[in-house]
Amino acid sequence: MATKGGAMEGVGFRQMVPLLLVQFSQAVQVMMLFPLLVFMVEFYGVAGDDPKLLGTYTGVLASMFPLSMFITSFFWGWLSDRIGRKPVTLIGGLSIGIGSVLLGFTTDYYMALTIRIVTGLFNNITSMLKCMISEMSGKHLAKGMAYFSVAWTTGTLIGPSLAGILAMPCQQYGHRFPTCEHEDAFLNRFPFFLSFFFFGVFTLCSAIYAALVVPETLKNKKPLGLNKGLRRVLTFRSSAGALRGADGSSPKRTYEDVKYEHLEDPKGKEGLELTEVMSGNGNGNGMDNGHRYEEGREVSDEDEDQGLLSSSAKSAGANEESWFRNRDVQLACFLYGMVALFYVAFEELFPLFGSARVENGGLSLASKDVGIFMSIGGGFTIPYSLLLFPRLVKAKGTLWLVKFGSITCMVLAVFTPFMRLLATQVDHPDEDNQINRSGLGDMSPLLWVVMTVHAILIHVTGTNCFASIIIVVNMASPKAHFGAVNSYGQALASLMRVIGPGSVGLLWTLCGRIKGSTMLQVSLPFVFCGLTALAMFVLALVAPKHLDSRT
Incomplete structure (x- = not known):
């Protein structure tokens, strides 16, 4: 039932489902590229045989999408405050869906780069969904943000794995797969078609379905x-x-x-x-x-x-x-940016730490094994978001969750390098006798337990911080500029996602050249993450009480 202010009495789950499908597809589109990037750049042939160039071209292709979003996020938010949330969401959904389908037919690196730039420029879906879910949820905002978090987490778990299964089918499954009979076969010429086409069509359908079913939530645009x-x-x-x-x-x-x-x-x-x-x-x-x-x-x-x-x-x-000079708006949005910086930096560092050899300060695990623990943590956040997060918001408030989450992030960041003390190097040479990695079966039971708990804590804390800070940004935002403020916060987060990976990657490389203790080399990048978490805590500590919410 609609209330006088346009918010809903309770979360209108039936009307929210289309928005959650759009959020799921957005998470898939953002995350599915990462396991494919290296193979795409190799297929395009732009890097030749130089592994350093391969990393450079891969990084540029990965960063163009969030960089483009940073450039136009504020504009789309400003526009949504004037023409409504639905048109901007539909534009973003159509652009990223069509762009995904086109990527499936791309055989040139610079064409792929152009597509990612254009789709990023037209995409502000996440900000719009935050506005719409907030405006629909009313006094049940924490529950709405819990659904929002679950949709994103599910997309980040399913997207990369399913994209990897569908990509390069001729190379993975051989000539048994349809249209792989000869070198000029369709899926040999377009090896990433299935991944991008499948999720591109899904994104298009989700955006159109949401546009048809969900009412406009911007109050002064509704009859x-x-x-x-x-x-x-x-x-x-x-x-x-x-x-x-x-x-x-x-x-x-x-x-x-x-x-009207x-x-x-x-x-x-x-x-x-x-x-x-x-x-x-x-x-x-x-x-x-x-x-x-x-x-x-x-x-x-x-x-x-x-x-x-x-x-x-x-x-x-x-x-x-x-509104741009409003202290509360700036504080809330910069806090959002710090949360994004911590998590993008930590998610970049942890695979580097996990895959580094024990004598170099790491855990000597294969990348896929590191991914298993990250998936365990991500899977745990789904029931947590639905069952516990809304209750914690009601009991403690959003600012308390951000402060507690910041402390947890600091502890986890400082503790992470010490996990190497539980690791052992077990060599399993490959055919060329070049790459040696321990398998999951070689890990000690204690390290298994520690890494599992670590993964669960970092993901649960991420749910607390991200969902809570979205609510804090909404509390700071003037209603007339709800879209602009949310998009401003999203722009800062996108900027951090551009800056973060390159910065911590460079820091990891530079610290590796320090002579002396390997523990010192490995610890310094995680100290950077800890300082970022400290900045989160300070910003949350000075935030005024009226930005807190227990709904």
């Missing part, structure tokens, strides 16, 4: 509805005859005149009822027989209309300038 509109028209007459003209006649205003009318408090609070404004109640001046007086001067209808328009224009202009 009032026939019954509500007629009631407001009928209540224009107050008991004092407030809206009657001097001759006793009623103003010539119809339902169509007020169908929305009078909003400049402070960003609930919209004022038309009956409250028109009756003159509450302002001490009132109206009598169609006349209103201000400081002894009679105000005509024409003067009033022009005054309202002028006041509205001035208020809108002031709000446009003021």
